[in-house]
Amino acid sequence: MFGTWTALTLAYLAGLEGLYDLRYALSLLPPGGRALTTGLVTTLALMAVVIPIGFSLGFTFGWARTSHSWFPRALAATYVEFFRGMPPIVLIAFAFLITIVILRGNDRVDVFPFATSVSVLALAAHSGAYQAEIVRAGILSVPATQIEAGESIGLSRSTILTRITLPQMFRVSLPALGNELASLIKDTSLLSTIGALDLTFQGKNLSAVLVVGGGNIDLVIVIWVEIALLYFVITFVVTRTLQAIEKMYRVPGLEAAQL
Amino acid sequence: MITVQNVHKWFGDLHVLKGVSLQVNKGDALVVIGPSGSGKSTLLRCINLLVQPDEGDIIIDGVKVNDPRIRPEWVRQQVGMVFQSFNLFTHLNALENVMIGLRKVKRMDRAGAERMARFELERVGLADKADAYPAQLSGGQQQRVAIARALALNPKAVLFDEPTSALDPEFIREVLDVMTKLAEEGMTMVVVTHEMGFAHNVADRVLFMADGVVVEEGTPDEVFDRPQKERTQAFVGKILG
Numbered sequence: 001m002f003g004t005w006t007a008l009t010l011a012y013l014a015g016l017e018g019l020y021d022l023r024y025a026l027s028l029l030p031p032g033g034r035a036l037t038t039g040l041v042t043t044l045a046l047m048a049v050v051i052p053i054g055f056s057l058g059f060t061f062g063w064a065r066t067s068h069s070w071f072p073r074a075l076a077a078t079y080v081e082f083f084r085g086m087p088p089i090v091l092i093a094f095a096f097l098i099t100i101v102i103l104r105g106n107d108r109v110d111v112f113p114f115a116t117s118v119s120v121l122a123l124a125a126h127s128g129a130y131q132a133e134i135v136r137a138g139i140l141s142v143p144a145t146q147i148e149a150g151e152s153i154g155l156s157r158s159t160i161l162t163r164i165t166l167p168q169m170f171r172v173s174l175p176a177l178g179n180e181l182a183s184l185i186k187d188t189s190l191l192s193t194i195g196a197l198d199l200t201f202q203g204k205n206l207s208a209v210l211v212v213g214g215g216n217i218d219l220v221i222v223i224w225v226e227i228a229l230l231y232f233v234i235t236f237v238v239t240r241t242l243q244a245i246e247k248m249y250r251v252p253g254l255e256a257a258q259l
Numbered sequence: 260m261i262t263v264q265n266v267h268k269w270f271g272d273l274h275v276l277k278g279v280s281l282q283v284n285k286g287d288a289l290v291v292i293g294p295s296g297s298g299k300s301t302l303l304r305c306i307n308l309l310v311q312p313d314e315g316d317i318i319i320d321g322v323k324v325n326d327p328r329i330r331p332e333w334v335r336q337q338v339g340m341v342f343q344s345f346n347l348f349t350h351l352n353a354l355e356n357v358m359i360g361l362r363k364v365k366r367m368d369r370a371g372a373e374r375m376a377r378f379e380l381e382r383v384g385l386a387d388k389a390d391a392y393p394a395q396l397s398g399g400q401q402q403r404v405a406i407a408r409a410l411a412l413n414p415k416a417v418l419f420d421e422p423t424s425a426l427d428p429e430f431i432r433e434v435l436d437v438m439t440k441l442a443e444e445g446m447t448m449v450v451v452t453h454e455m456g457f458a459h460n461v462a463d464r465v466l467f468m469a470d471g472v473v474v475e476e477g478t479p480d481e482v483f484d485r486p487q488k489e490r491t492q493a494f495v496g497k498i499l500g
Contacts, residue, residue: 146346146349148346149348151309151331151332151335152307152346152409153360153409154360154412155360155364168349251392251394252395254349
């Protein structure tokens with residue numbers, strides 16, 4: 001935290017000293033700079049969609065992987081292997097292009113926004129596959145004796161799930177889930193390849209404008225430093241929030257293995 | 260109170276219980292002894308249906324409980340269980356461990372459940388540890404909380420599965436004291452244990468099991484001092500030194 005402020009102060013001072021065009025740098029930043037504001041809002045909106053869907057998929061399939069019946073287990077294993085086995089950028093391109101090909105000539109659907117939505121879902125599914133493995137490991141970490149103890153006092157199966165298994169699983173899995181979320185936030189940048197107007201897209205756009213418009217090419221560095229900074233701030237806020245949740249629910253003897 | 264009739268249990272090819280029968284009268288303490296692998300734990304787990312018997316009947320207070328029409332959850336409210344490794348819920352503190360059954364099984368309101376749980380913790384001498392998590396308690400204290408958790412549901416009987424075997428020697432006494440007090444108060448108990456002093460002093464009946472069958476049964480004096488069967492003599496001789 002201290003290091004971050006120091007770096008920012010130094011960068012600002014360097015701007016005051018005329019090392020780069022400070023006025024241009026400040027004009028780009030939200031909320032004044034239109035492009036980066038749109039980019040920031042889009043990135044946050046993508047997160048708001050991808051995180052809950054990815055988590056729901058991860059939770060559902062992770063749970064299914066620990067099922068006693070073979071069908072949900074096999075289904076979940078197929079899901080995980082499929083979506084883990086491809087680079088997310090390939091998955092996104094695939095989802096986008098396949099949707100467009102299928103809907104070609106269909107005038108009842110707005111093809112491009114629809115294809116973009118499918119790609120967003122594909123990214124969520126990719127993260128969901130990783131989260132499913134985290135959830136599975138978390139559920140398996142709850143000893144069978146805890147469940148037997150629940151049975152021994154007459155708790156129903158659903159009560160054991162919601163009151164014993166899940167609370168213990170969450171405490172064990174939270175650090176790994178936080179890690180995956182941090183990774184997912186930055187993976188939303190891959191959606192810029194199919195035209196999502198997120199921070200990364202805006203960076204490419206601003207750079208192109210600069211280059212084509214014959215501006216000072218050095219300023220490209222300023223653009224990307226600011227974009228990197230905005231991603232950093234988003235990730236920092238999310239991971240700190242998760243750490244706070246972790247701390248709130250910390251119980252002696254149930255900490256996840258500390259790295 | 261508890262009648263076990265000709266119960267058989269297989270785990271795969273392993274014939275763990277080979278026709279076990281026993282009877283525990285209301286207010287009695289039955290101690291089950293025997294070498295490891297003799298089926299004692301499986302027998303206890305059959306009584307509260309943590310393990311479903313393959314053959315035979317379990318009758319509790321006149322009700323045949325291993326009947327498809329009877330919910331196992333209901334049976335387990337009637338018969339409490341205390342485990343060798345305590346098995347307290349690790350994410351709940353002592354009070355919450357005792358409360359959860361009252362809230363979720365007995366459907367009591369929070370205030371009532373808390374009052375009841377504090378009373379049960381006091382009975383096992385742990386009123387001051389209500390806020391402690393299992394990891395912050397000694398083995399003996401954890402086992403006493405586990406006993407309070409079982410008693411809170413006001414069961415008709417309590418099963419103890421080697422309740423002191425996982426304890427450091429200095430904590431065994433406090434757990435046995437709680438169990439002795441419970442027996443004196445007239446709780447119906449089935450206790451699997453290697454604590455022969457406890458068995459001698461507290462048990463109304465002692466049952467010796469080996470290889471999935473009841474070899475011998477009698478009063479503590481009969482089984483410990485005048486065992487009739489050769490296997491009992493050998494076992495009793497070894498553990499009493």
